Amino acid sequence: MATNFSKKEENYSQWYNDIVLKADLAEYSAVRGCMVIKPYGYSIWEKIQATLDKMFKDTGHSNAYFPLFIPKSFFSREADHVKGFAKECAVVTHYRLKTSDDGKEIIVDENAKLEEELIIRPTSETIIWDTYKKWIQSYRDLPLKINQWANVVRWEMRTRLFLRTAEFLWQEGHTAHATKEEALEEAQTMLNIYANFAENWMAIPVIKGIKTESERFAGAIDTYCIEALMQDGKALQCGTSHFLGQNFAKAFDVKFLNKENKLDYVWATSWGVSTRLIGALIMSHSDNKGLVLPPKLAPIQVVIIPIFKNKEQLDAISIKALEIKNLLEDKGISVKYDDRDTRKPGYKFSEYEFKGIPIRLVLGPRDLENNTIELARRDTLEKNIYQQTDIITKIENLLSIIQKNIFQKALNYTDNNTYKADTWEEFKDIIENKGGFVFAHWDGTAETEQKIKEETKATIRTIPLNNPLEEGKCIYSGKPSKQRVIFAKAY
């Protein structure tokens, strides 16, 4: 466990991979680019799901489930959409296997070829809008606000655990509205939910903004996003919310009778976050001792480890430990008591440190005599001895202090790595040597954006919402610009 572990200053990418593997979060499977999400990693995803699902329901959304398969022809209905998604998808062509004539092998049965190929959903706008056509006739059927928790497949060539895999888990919201204003408001509401979740649960500071045309979702009018800065100075897109206009309604012919009894196309949004968020969580907070988890998303918030030489001692300690465990659980705090006798305390210490458990309690025979208990914080690595009587209140407060501290550290990092660049030289220097978010003027053309990308690998991450207007000159073309946008290298 956690031996031969890379340092993040030396090899960030290897450090990331080591945390994912050695903290038992996920691993690659026998299928190219597909991951197995291990129980500990999946329990973090369950926390993410439960929190977001409640936020969605509290804002009037319901869950539903649409097919995994999309008929090939559906893809072509929305012109931009097919360009964006046809390139990397898994195609089902047959529906049966058979034994080969020599009896030695299992082969595809050529007699079982599908008339029309089916695509494994890379995203579900097309199959959902084909369904909405049946559900929407009148303004009374609107708004329709549905979310789906599902697996999707995008045949990525270069994969990284959680950040980019062929199959991943996500939620995708798909809503239908009677007016443009209402759809725009929905797209922004969901962006705000994502930002709230990122900052107050994941403890990751994010910038809310809008994508440029070239970074937009294929089929959207506008893509809103939240962007965060990872500890290696690269940006990670953490969630997107799309205003789709009437594009999909037109592609799938979804009209409704409005209150004035006139037919109009429906207005749409879609929005999603994925298991990629676990990658963001790892990269935002972890250190050279392993994972660091914000208490609100930690599957185990407190671990209790007994120090004992014999069964008699363990029994005595267990009584006290289980008493503390119960009191903490009554407060809604999740606790693990690890009384295994097959592992030494030191092994357990580093195991839970590596897995990012926010608080570790240690109880030994002397603590029983003195009514004391040792408490260690994962975020600061501080250790202290407390009276047992105070420990429950102490831990309740501490969990919220740790949550805030982790956020503050990430915010300080982001602030310290956010720059303004006013010349091309300055810009290139920052991107190349420092990394981070760079606020710079841009002339607004896709051509300049592309050239900057080619020369520096930096892309426009977002145009922040409520961006202050400021006269300036494009760092690349020198043409006039009215606002700064955020550049960064990105995952």
Added chain:
Amino acid sequence: MATNFSKKEENYSQWYNDIVLKADLAEYSAVRGCMVIKPYGYSIWEKIQATLDKMFKDTGHSNAYFPLFIPKSFFSREADHVKGFAKECAVVTHYRLKTSDDGKEIIVDENAKLEEELIIRPTSETIIWDTYKKWIQSYRDLPLKINQWANVVRWEMRTRLFLRTAEFLWQEGHTAHATKEEALEEAQTMLNIYANFAENWMAIPVIKGIKTESERFAGAIDTYCIEALMQDGKALQCGTSHFLGQNFAKAFDVKFLNKENKLDYVWATSWGVSTRLIGALIMSHSDNKGLVLPPKLAPIQVVIIPIFKNKEQLDAISIKALEIKNLLEDKGISVKYDDRDTRKPGYKFSEYEFKGIPIRLVLGPRDLENNTIELARRDTLEKNIYQQTDIITKIENLLSIIQKNIFQKALNYTDNNTYKADTWEEFKDIIENKGGFVFAHWDGTAETEQKIKEETKATIRTIPLNNPLEEGKCIYSGKPSKQRVIFAKAY
């Protein structure tokens, strides 16, 4: 809503379909055999998931996620398994689409052919045991008790909403153990969880038993099952739990060092229930007025409908209605207050009746004056006027009375449709003219089982656990038999 609705005595199959469609549970999608689970149907599935998930975790299981795709070669590793599952599966052969040379179409890119085809999982034993090989070295790694909530695909030719669709949602548990005894105990524990859930949440009486060799899961040593009787006299398998012996450990070479430091193959179980349970729920309790839901699984347990002629009346009623709603919600009861002014009360009555909401409350201006409220039960269709002061306690009690009543009705039906047959004529008569469960002697051979199936369409549903031994003669062959088994026509 609910017009042209079939009667179950006239056309059971159409009646079933009408309920699924008109109660907004599910519908077919554009993809052959695949369903869309609509929000109301999905919210029942969420209740099923939440309840079972807690039961699994309380018995020491964790969730994880394994890939959707299974390499074709994995299938062939376990000989029985491939026979059972290779026939009806979705095969991915390519990973890219492209625009055709004439620019008119999107076609499969023949240059993007996979070296080895991938099968969409029909069940995950193979990919999971390939993974367990990496996770299990010693007895310290055992038991390994993992569950997965996932979609699976079986290319069924004849589909029926919820009961048999090409894609469906399920959970599949996969556990690994050091001893045969422990694996057997796990398989039985999970069967008991399923039976408990079926009877005490779904209100469906079930028979626990074991499958004959020919009805067994492909790759199992023994398949335990719960079987229930639907209102048309046909049986439905509601859940299965398999003792897999060392079959998959041998196929995927998963060995462990036991406490005596010797290498041995690991013992396994797998177990699952699916969205088919929603089909069982519908068919067990519903009537000619639509769906009937047991309170413990009803997404909405109480609906409150106001009777009003103008906004002033509605406002006054709403104050009282929302007060009652809050009091009920404080007791953990889910309540919907339907104050829409676009629908008449009569429309709402039949809508919620059709959707199976257990309790309907009606509040009108006169109720406000008299401090009364009307309460209607969905299960008995009884209506009564109560004092508002008593209503919260009344409803709390009533929900548990309804839960029990629904179970009791289903149990009476099952008892009244369970027969003993001692001769072949008697047997054929019951199967053909009455339906139901038939306890009869069988000589224990697959040959006889097959012949009975061919002649009557009845199959051996199960050999009940703790079946009393009883000397007798096989109803078909006349050969000696030591116990009765349960025959029925089945879904």
